Amino acid sequence: MSENNNGRTAELIIDGNRFELPLIEGVEGDKAIDIRDLLRDTGYTVFDTGYKNSASCSSTITFLDGKKGILRYRGYAIEDLAEKCLFIEVAYLLLHNKLPNREELESFRTLLEQHALIHEDMIHFFDKFPPNASPMSILSVMVNSLHNFYPEMSADPLENIDMTASRLISKIRTIAAFSYKKSIGQPLVYPRNDLSYCGNFLNMMFNTPVRPYIVLPEVVAALNKLLILHADHEQNCSTSAVRLVGSSGGNLYASISAGINALWGPLHGGANEAVIQMLEAIHKDNNDYKKYIAKAKDKNDPFRLSGFGHRVYRTFDPRGKIIKDACDGILSVLNVQDPLLDIARNLEEIVLNDDYFVSRNLYPNIDFYSGIIYRALGIPTNMFTVMFALGRLPGWIAQWREMREDKETKIYRPRQIYIGFPARKFVSLAERS
Template identity: 40%
Template sequence: MGRPTTSAQEATPQDSLTVRDNRTGKVYTVPIQDNAIPATAFKAMAAPRKPGEREENETEKGLRVQDKGFLNTAVIRSEITYIDGEAGVLRYRGYPIEQLALHSSHLETAYLLIYGSLPTKDQFKFFESEVMRHSVMHSDAEGFFRSFRYDAHPMSMLTSAFAMLGSYYSEANPSLQGQRLYTKGDKASLETMDRQIYRLIGKATTLAAMAYRVRQGRNFVTPPTGLSYTGSFLYQMDHIGEEDYMPNPVLEKALDVLFLIHADHELNASCTTVLQTGSSLVDPYSAIAAGCASLYGPLHGGANEAVIRMLISIGSPENVPAFLEAVKKKEKTLSGFGHRVYKTSDPRSFIVRKTADEVFRVTGKDALLETAMALHDAAMKDEYFIKRKLAPNVDFCGLIYRAMGFPLDFFPVLFAVPRVVGWLAHWRQMMLQEGGVKIWRPRQVYVGPSKRDYVPVEERVPVEGAKQMPSRVEHGGITKRTMLATFKGKSKL
């Protein structure tokens, strides 16, 4: 760092970046590896603080890299999923998602994502049996789920349930067993890690089904034997005592394909949350619960639910033009189009469309399909949306879920269950990465007040404004009556 650049160096291509700091005149050479530069290299680019400059800028301590929302910051080296948003490419461990959706299954792809290669017949048989064997829940879980309100959102229940799981397995908790429990990489450590992976994948469908049954007012179902991963899931949700009950094979296969294409998507918000949480070396159940909470948001896993609510609000195909005009005026929100990564087309959307055709042949077409297609066609011909690269994305799979009879608020759960696989793949990779795990601690650019002295309450000048003071809220019911009552010790406002 800080070496002057010569003309000879400039003439020969180098895997490096030459940076001149115009504040000091110094020139720095930053190495480039895999088309990436280390952000820490900029810490060496220090300069004297200018007269009057805020000390909070920490100019003498080197430059900070500001990247709001992680628009272009690589936080980890990964071998798992590759996305080319410009070309519409998605590959798991090098395998195109289109090939996997056609030939593989969700659990086989789970093995691929977690362990790095497609399994042999014997390897897959072992993995599948371990996952399915670990699908049964402790009987105490029934009381846990029954403690939720009748109208609790399934994602709230699922998030809480993942965290609850961690309390059952003390041997899986680095806080109890030592912080290197998952990072040693020896036989015992790998066995402990894999046991939790079997449990989390196996119990994901069971927890989701229990959340569903609570909302339906039904008793819980013990996971059956002899069914596939998604077959078992459908059985646990729907079986109410029928003899030899078997889910429809078309719906079972469709759900498996949707699980497969949702299994991982690189460092999206929820996966990053899992890694951020996991970097503290917390148990994997807590990390997965954190990822589930992140997925819950309407900008992430809640998007497929938002698509259906949007289509319902549009109503019929003839209302599409007026809706799109309202979107252009920013009066309405367009869901299901555009993606943070994909700028041309989402490769998963083509798989969703094929899967939808197969499902609709069994269930009949969803009433909203015509509206969805009219919206798609109109948006694809409109220069406003073409210019902004707002192509349909995978969130339109909500039409399939709706046709299969799932309630709207269960859609994010159908996203979270398969994504457990991707979260675990990235968590396992981080635990075993060379050099160990460092806790993730981003920097900030502090722009708040400089040092100021405490002011006694009698001397303070009120600061007012919508964002500068707490909001007053309306109270009702018992709170309102209590506020009107008199009693000893009541504060006077």
């Protein structure tokens, strides 16, 4: 751990008793009060719903500064990685803490090629889902099932991690594309080793026996960028779910499957789908922005403006900025006119000038514009969160590995403040009124 406390402490006084709590600081200045011995020393826990104030681990993977809008993977600026790297290079970086040289990249690519197929028996699973099954539920089930087909991982989880990581990163895109093909009743398209990671995925999604899919470099580049932007985001809800399941000794596949389920929710990865539904609703309502802004502000209405706000960013999400710029480029290359893009721009403009949103630091996040690009690439709305999962996978694996290798890791097990009945006398069934 690269914590540095320089012997500084915080003082806590409870009922006149004084306790010293060490202060710790990360390499970029993150400050924390170390309460690891708090309960033992004081008898008190801390109450922190949603873990808004709690650091659950120390990590070397991703740094983000929510006030300045900075995001770095393994020390590299997201802007550089998104512009100059392949997604598989970034996956390697997250997994190995270094950018690969040519040789390393080639052998990683070869590993991914070797593991692109899924066991033929797994293909029958797809037939058993109802036709309109959610691709996120299929993804989570299939990833969990990989454990049964490739159980080597359980014997020595860390020894086989490279193989398992490559297997997962390669197979998840095959599973994702197959689930889409099944949902629209088209024959499956198998992976091809002559195509790039993103090109291969697009081909499996869109090739048909009657109409070959032409893999356009601009489309591949756009997908590559989106996956990089999604690749990690420190201790968010799904990553914490991955770590939580892994902390009990759960295998990597089960942990990733948990991450997929956590990502599915509309407050997290599901927001990209919700954004498009919201923009479509505004469009149908003759661009009645006022109505939706009023709903978002109304405390009695659960509606929120999807794609705005973030637990950590108090300014523009740097990933959102990159995506917004990419949006114009890709739509014009593909000659796509999407009325939802204009609606999105207008909505953003209104929000950025509205006191309710300004005072709460609610800015567009990564999900606000990503859906518009996915639409332009031909990806159906119900696959958007699956796309997020494909991108986030290397981050989840890197976080899982870091957690398992960290000697400080303990099983995740928060405390609670019990507010139910005090002890009650048991009443037998016959005596209950």
